[in-house]
Amino acid sequence: MTTATLTTAERPGTPAGPASPQPRRRFKVTPGGAAIAVLALFLAVVWLMPLVWAVLTSLKPEPETTAVPVRWLPLEPTFQAYRTVIAQGELMQWLMNSVIVSVLVTALTLVTCVMAAYAFSKTEFWGRKWLFALFIAGILVPPQALIVPLFDEMTFLGLVDTYWGVALPQVVAPVMIFILKRFFDAIPRDYEEAARIDGAGHLRVLWNVVLPMSVPILAAVGIFTFVQAWNNFLWPFVATTDPALMTVPVGLGTVQSAYGILYAQQMAASVLGALPLIVVFMLFQRQVVRGVTDAGLK
Template sequence: MTPTSAVASQRRGTRPPLRFTPGGLTFTVLALFLAVVWLIPLVWAVITSLKPESETTAVPVRWLPLEPTFAAYETVIARGDLQQWLLNSTVIATVVTALTLVTCVLAAYAFSKIPFPGRSWLFALFIAGILVPPQVLIIPLFDQMTFLGLIDTYTGIALPQVVAPIMIIILKRFFDAIPRDYEEAARLDGAGHLRILVNVVLPMSTPILAAVGIFTFVQAWNNFLWPFISATDPNLMTVPVGLGTVQGSYGILYAQNMAAAVLGALPLIVVFLLFQRQVVRGVTDAGLK
């Protein structure tokens, strides 16, 4: 919004318009100020990453690099472990998302549409499971994974993250809202539940599936505590664990740290820029329910 439009709208009528008031300008300035404050750390990280190492700790602090350079990025990329961690994060987040979708959709469908013995009992058990924070389980899970020999394997890192009963509830609520007529028509045609699920229910559920999928992916990508405990081999670490625990032997080098931070942040930021609407919906839908 520009001052001109505010003036123009004031001239237009007697009724106080909702958007273009002088007060609106104040709000715009306030919003911009807040947005800039929120962006400063990110911008500062990018700027630092483009400085030569000697400039980073110079006092007084300078905003722009005197001699901008990609040297820090080159060093980080040449070291190679960040690429490995990005790969691990991608593999683990993808597997967790796929398994969550498959197991939760199947279970939610059963709870919603199929009468079977023990249904309400099992559903109550899963609801109770929501109350158990994953943080409570790290000690026994580590013990269990040690026993099974799954520490420092993709399997051991990924599987415990799949158990998110809340997703069943979200999906079940959505499936419950699908009118029975659709599936009954399909049943009359002799379709089994799997066919109904795949051909009737799922096509109607793409928004909620996307929401659950995106939410799960973001959570798994950024999960720290369990991967921190179950991945000790640097070759199997995810981005947050690797960046958080592995040190450079030469001490703290800020330009390199910031270059690594920028590269580690990039994938989800790019995804967000490309699919902003879907990500926002995913987070609000799965978060709100």
């Protein structure tokens, strides 16, 4: 949704596509510019090295992975590790669980936080200021401090080892209300007043006026919620004991028996586990950087 409009709007001038080109520098290479490029590329290579190492290891036959001295390139590259990991099926199940949980968390967060932010920004009701102050105070509560009583509660509710039990506590992210409210506050009242005069109720105003003007911030909140839910470890780890319900971080982290000390398989599973978000980032890179700006996180 965001992609189309944002990319077409920004892309024409800069084919390579970074957010901040310096057109004047492009024509001649200054010594300072070259030094910066070399340093930047060196740091990039250092940062990519673990990933390259993981990918190369995943392409080795198992005996080659533990050879001494350490070799970077596989002597006989093979996809055997990937075939084995996929055939075992566990990882595919975890990926599926991660998709279900992350989509659930993101959808619920967007719906509940958008509605609450709209109420705080555009309506008046008894206790509005107090409730908002309470939610803001909730930002300070670290979820890690709640795992023990939360597990107790989930046992009582019978939600341990269910998708809902994993997802629901992650929806409580009051900071998203704060971010959305600030964005809604900036929408001029004239728009909604015009709609209200035409007889639109709050739901119509939210859906037809406010939301269409808030696409960038919705994308930002959605992307960040999704990434957080996808990578969350502690709570899903506490809330699931059944390997069939585990998300990728929990499954890969705890089910050692799955791959044992077979390093090529471990690395193949790692590459597959990391791939979805990295592909998403490559597609939405510009929106992610823009989103940080829009969310006012600067």
